[in-house]
Amino acid sequence: WKDDIKIDQEAVAGYIGGEFAPNGGAHSGRDWGAFDIEKEVIGLCPTDCMKMDGGKLKIDNRECTRCMHCINVMPRALHVGDDRGCSMLVGAKAPILDGAQMGSLLVPFIKVEEPYDEIKEVIESIWDWWMEEGKNRERLGELIKRQGFQKLLEPTNIKAVAQHVQEPRHNPYIFWKEEEVEGGWTRDVDEFRKDHQR
DSSP states (O other): OOSOOEEOHHHHHHHHTTSSOGGGGTTTTSOOOSOOHHHHTGGGOTTOOEEEETTEEEEOTTTOOOOOHHHHHOTTTEEOOSOOEEEEEEOOBOOTTTOOBOOEEEEEEEEOOTTOHHHHHHHHHHHHHHHHHOOTTOOHHHHHHHHOHHHHHHHHTOOOOGGGOSSTTTOOOOOOOGGGSTTOSOOOHHHHHHHSOO
């Protein structure tokens, strides 16, 4: 989903008050103690986008990464938004020597509506690139590994976004091209120093 998480504040109060079992009752066989929303939900949010304010749960949806932990813990209180679609991952494979490899996120969000033209355009551009550049018996994941993820972004006309990177400096496949850099690669050091003092 792309829009805000739906919050039922009465259900949130029900979880805090012990009326509803967290995690859909999955851990009800053991005594874990009373439900603690700060410890079990807010404190485990990877982006710290949640807080309790005046007895109500507040979520900064701009910071939410949609990990769904909060929704899994409190399914009666929190629901995904209405603007729904899918994410497209590419290049997953399970070679014998390297071991299983997860796909890389190519499209963070795309609408899933008939006749599915947007999805088909992405898939067809991937096919064209793979048929043009792939070696005999080479899978898409191997082609991406050999040529780089940026080479896949070009034929699909997808701009590099933050969601393409797992963590800073972890996925070094986005590089500047000379025509994208103002003034190109060569610079006059004296001119540069006029605007950028030491």
